[in-house]
Amino acid sequence: MSDAGSIPPDVTAPLETAADVLTACDTLAAISSSDSGINRRYLTPEHAAANATTAGWLKAAGLRSWQDGAGNLWGRWCPPALIAAADSEAGVPRLVIGSHLDSVPDAGRYDGILGVLLGVAALTHFRQRADAGEQSLPFALEVVGFGDEEGARFGATLLGSHAIAGRWQSDWERVEDEDGIPLGDALERFGLSGQTAARASLQANPPLGYLEVHIEQGPVLEAENLALGTVTGIAGARRFAVNFVGQAGHAGTTPMALRQDALCAAAEWTLAVESLACDVQAGKRADMADHSLVATVGCCELRPGAVNVIPGGAALSLDIRALDDAQRDRALDELLNEAHRIAARRGLTFHCEQTHAADAVACDEGLMQAVDAGIAATGQAPFRLPSGAGHDAMAVSHLCPVGMLFLRCERGISHHPLEAVTEDDVAKALAALIASIEAVAVRHV
Numbered sequence: 001m002s003d004a005g006s007i008p009p010d011v012t013a014p015l016e017t018a019a020d021v022l023t024a025c026d027t028l029a030a031i032s033s034s035d036s037g038i039n040r041r042y043l044t045p046e047h048a049a050a051n052a053t054t055a056g057w058l059k060a061a062g063l064r065s066w067q068d069g070a071g072n073l074w075g076r077w078c079p080p081a082l083i084a085a086a087d088s089e090a091g092v093p094r095l096v097i098g099s100h101l102d103s104v105p106d107a108g109r110y111d112g113i114l115g116v117l118l119g120v121a122a123l124t125h126f127r128q129r130a131d132a133g134e135q136s137l138p139f140a141l142e143v144v145g146f147g148d149e150e151g152a153r154f155g156a157t158l159l160g161s162h163a164i165a166g167r168w169q170s171d172w173e174r175v176e177d178e179d180g181i182p183l184g185d186a187l188e189r190f191g192l193s194g195q196t197a198a199r200a201s202l203q204a205n206p207p208l209g210y211l212e213v214h215i216e217q218g219p220v221l222e223a224e225n226l227a228l229g230t231v232t233g234i235a236g237a238r239r240f241a242v243n244f245v246g247q248a249g250h251a252g253t254t255p256m257a258l259r260q261d262a263l264c265a266a267a268e269w270t271l272a273v274e275s276l277a278c279d280v281q282a283g284k285r286a287d288m289a290d291h292s293l294v295a296t297v298g299c300c301e302l303r304p305g306a307v308n309v310i311p312g313g314a315a316l317s318l319d320i321r322a323l324d325d326a327q328r329d330r331a332l333d334e335l336l337n338e339a340h341r342i343a344a345r346r347g348l349t350f351h352c353e354q355t356h357a358a359d360a361v362a363c364d365e366g367l368m369q370a371v372d373a374g375i376a377a378t379g380q381a382p383f384r385l386p387s388g389a390g391h392d393a394m395a396v397s398h399l400c401p402v403g404m405l406f407l408r409c410e411r412g413i414s415h416h417p418l419e420a421v422t423e424d425d426v427a428k429a430l431a432a433l434i435a436s437i438e439a440v441a442v443r444h445v
């Protein structure tokens with residue numbers, strides 16, 4: 001662990017412009033547990049340093065900040081007139097802007113971080129406007145930087161956002177990281193505990209909504225030549241460990257007609273997976289109206305795996321996602337039936353086991369319209385797209401309505417040091433976020 005990577009740098013100026021936000025992304029990128037690349041995991045010294053640095057930008061803007069019982073970093077701006085009108089600040093409705101501050105191993109510098117820092121810049125903007133006597137908002141604004149979204153340390157993802165949604169599970173505290181440190185111990189070393197994490201729940205006083213800005217992590221906006229997009233929902237995913245079992249045999253002596261080649265069955269099925277998802281996306285399946293379906297065979301391991309042996313076993317993975325859970329499950333049934341047919345025809349057996357399941361999350365129509373209006377305010381025509389990747393908004397949807405704004409990233413590359421955005425796009429995202437908040441305010445009055 002590099003010491004330099006866990007010392008919070010001094011922060012003196014607030015985040016006001018896209019250039020400030022990009023410089024701040026560079027500052028956070030230097031907070032890493034490894035000298036090369038960005039590694040910032042939950043409940044580590046780097047997590048504490050990223051929280052302290054982000055709190056510095058909030059403080060520089062005259063905003064209050066605190067860390068909750070799950071290690072999430074918060075900032076808040078409340079229009080003074082609302083505090084005066086309400087019995088207490090807790091009674092003031094609030095809109096939460098956020099994303100995550102943790103990273104995958106050898107990460108890019110914008111995934112999650114950019115959304116948090118754009119939130120900090122938006123709060124700064126509204127505070128400065130109110131200070132200048134300009135029209136205020138009918139609600140408070142909060143920004144949250146979640147401590148764990150990626151699950152890079154404990155395997156379980158979205159720990160920070162699950163905590164605020166009141167979905168902290170005490171049995172998670174026994175899950176260990178790669179050094180054998182249980183999550184419960186890691187919380188204690190961070191000055192927290194399972195109890196404080198459970199108490200981070202906001203279920204007793206939910207916000208009126210949650211808005212997340214995030215890089216797209218895919219190539220759609222770039223292909224459309226657009227900077228920004230309104231997210232319609234986050235695809236639900238199911239994952240399986242899949243096995244074709246045939247008969248290994250001598251590659252020289254076994255006639256072609258007498259083989260039970262597991263790889264040939266797996267290959268035939270993999271093409272069937274691709275073909276079904278392509279047909280659905282191309283609108284060729286009248287019975288499948290949701291065109292967001294994607295299906296991927298990402299792993300293939302052969303047994304015994306030798307140049308002169310017919311493969312006797314093929315172990316594959318399947319990842320299938322769509323915005324419509326019921327349709328995704330129908331497509332899945334079709335693919336599993338096809339696997340059984342292929343296996344039977346070739347004299348093999350087929351079995352599979354589910355390893356992950358998450359339902360799709362729909363974005364709130366009112367927040368989508370606000371984000372559309374925010375994009376329109378930048379001069380770009382609104383454009384809607386689904387998210388195939390998971391985000392904190394999935395967990396937060398159990399707490400309050402959620403909306404998301406995507407911005408273009410170069411070639412769709414993410415979870416990689418080559419992650420890149422342009423200053424112009426970040427400026428548009430900041431303007432769109434501010435205008436989206438104003439649109440929520442118009443609807444809220």
Ligand SMILES: [Zn+2]
Binds near residue numbers: 100111112149214391
């Ligand atoms: Zn992310």
